[in-house]
Amino acid sequence: MQSPPFQLARTSAHVRPDACCQPTEASLRASHRRSRLAELDPHLHCSIIGTCLSTGELRKLVPKFTDLDRHHASDLEIHHAAVELAIAGGAGAKALNKALDERYAGAIRRFDTARDPAALLDLWNEALKSGDIPPAYWAVMSHPHATIDVRQSAFGELHMLSHLVGAANRADIRRLVALEAENQALREKIDRQQARLLEVSAERDAAARQLHEQALHIDRKPGATPAQLEAEVERLREKVEDGERRLALHTSRREAAEQRAQQEENETRVLRNRLGEAHALLKVVQAECAALERATLDAADRPDARERAVQWVSGKRVVYVGGRPNSNAVLKSLVAAAGGELIVHDGGIEDRKGLLAAALPNADVVLFPVDCIDHDSMSMLKRVCERHGVEYAPLRTASVASFVEFVARLTASAQATPASGPPRSAFCLRHG
Incomplete structure (x- = not known):
């Protein structure tokens, strides 16, 4: 590795x-x-x-x-x-x-x-x-x-x-649907077993009362020999034991079904949470693809379409920390064509981290892709930006699509409310 x-x-x-x-x-x-x-x-x-x-x-x-x-x-x-x-x-x-x-x-x-x-x-x-x-x-x-x-x-x-x-997200979604159906079937089975347990309990009580009455009848029966009495008692004892065995069997089945239903419910809850996270990530990816597609398709009709897609950066100084060399070069040319300045820092791999701290106070906004930055650089960025009052926002990935989508939202926000600063990103500060 x-x-x-x-x-x-x-x-x-x-x-x-x-x-x-x-x-x-x-x-x-x-x-x-x-x-x-x-x-x-x-x-x-x-x-x-x-x-x-x-x-x-x-x-x-x-x-x-x-x-x-x-x-x-x-x-x-x-x-x-x-x-x-x-x-x-x-x-x-x-x-x-x-x-x-x-x-x-x-x-x-x-x-x-x-x-x-x-x-x-x-x-x-x-x-x-x-x-x-x-x-x-x-x-x-x-x-x-x-x-x-x-x-x-x-x-x-x-x-x-x-x-x-x-x-495996898609497989998890299919498994979630199957687990919910199985969970409902198990609940119905438990209800039926509980009803059956109540019936067995009532039958056992009735059998016990009947055996008690028969025992009293045998005691009052004239002419019964000791051997007959012992045989009748043994028969009644076997009947009671059989009822107790049936009750224990149904009780164990009910407990096993309840445990399995609880496990399935826990798995369903976990898969439901994963499904929500997958839907949230899907919305972010769809927004990025839509922004990049608009900038690409409009370029056929308007030569300045790509620059208009990142119009917000015009006259501004943007610091971009992390990322990959190939995509960083594209972003730098895109911002320069729109009239802005993009300062790229790799987070400390080759560039010294002291240069990063010196460049942040003069920036209008600081961006960093969470998939290409380490915890140490992220923590230092937050501290320096908060100290100097500089806006900072994470990007989902180091791709051009993530950058274009975020700057497009900044452009729309600036047009709607020119006095406001960059909108706060709803994206995760660590992992997306």
Whole structure:
């Protein structure tokens, strides 16, 4: 696997350097202590927290160390704050580390049997085959024998799995419909079983009363021999036991059906949330395609159609952080043709980050694609822009379509209300 497309962040003075970033692996093999979350490379925190901790757990833990409201903050804000706590170290990172260790104590003990990187990779591959990924991912990343290659392999395979999950949205929608139908059928079956249990209970009570009356009748029956009495008692006892067995059978079936219905309801809720996220992403992509298509089709009738599509940038200075070289060159020429200036900074891969901080105060707006920028650069952008009162907004991707769609909205907003600034983007500040 290739290295992530960003420069490794520099650790601060109060954070111990990650063991995988040491110049040699000899010291790593000599260490018998598991790595803590704050000691890992900051670029691994996003995948660890997003994969190994649920949103419900983060909503209980993160507000204790931040000013976020656990009831009103979005899932993205909770995740973003958790990543920043892990990067900063301190009490928040310790609490996250403790939550991971307690939740995956079994997986950690299982992976402790690995005494070298090869054995560790074997355990990780077994976990991939079984689908038990979150416990194995934390156990691998924090293992004392996890080398750079081991962590890169685990990170890359998890990254590709995320692409497969995104491609499975349509299958999830079909499964959601099937699960809802199955859930309704199970509920109807439970209702029928509960009605049957009530009937069986009534039958058992009636049989018990009948047996009691028969026993009283036998006691009053003259001339009954002890052998006849014992045979009658044995017959009545077998009848009672048969009724109890039938009742236990129906009770176990009802409990199993209720458990299955609860599991299906939980899966339905998760798939419904995924469906909402897929619809939201679809709307964003459709808006980008429509904006790019308008700019492309109008170019046949009006030579300046593409410049009119980004008319808002005329006379303005736009800072664009991150992105890809090919698309950045197209964006720069497009803005220049519209009479604006686009300052491109790669976020610190080749350009120094100090130049970025110096360029932001003179900008009219700062844009950055969330798929081509790291957490460290994003956090620094937010702090500097808020300090100098500069508008900033995320773009869904580093594509030309995302840029054109966002600037088209700025153009429409400026024409409707010329005195207002750029509209606040509804796009996610971290992952889209």
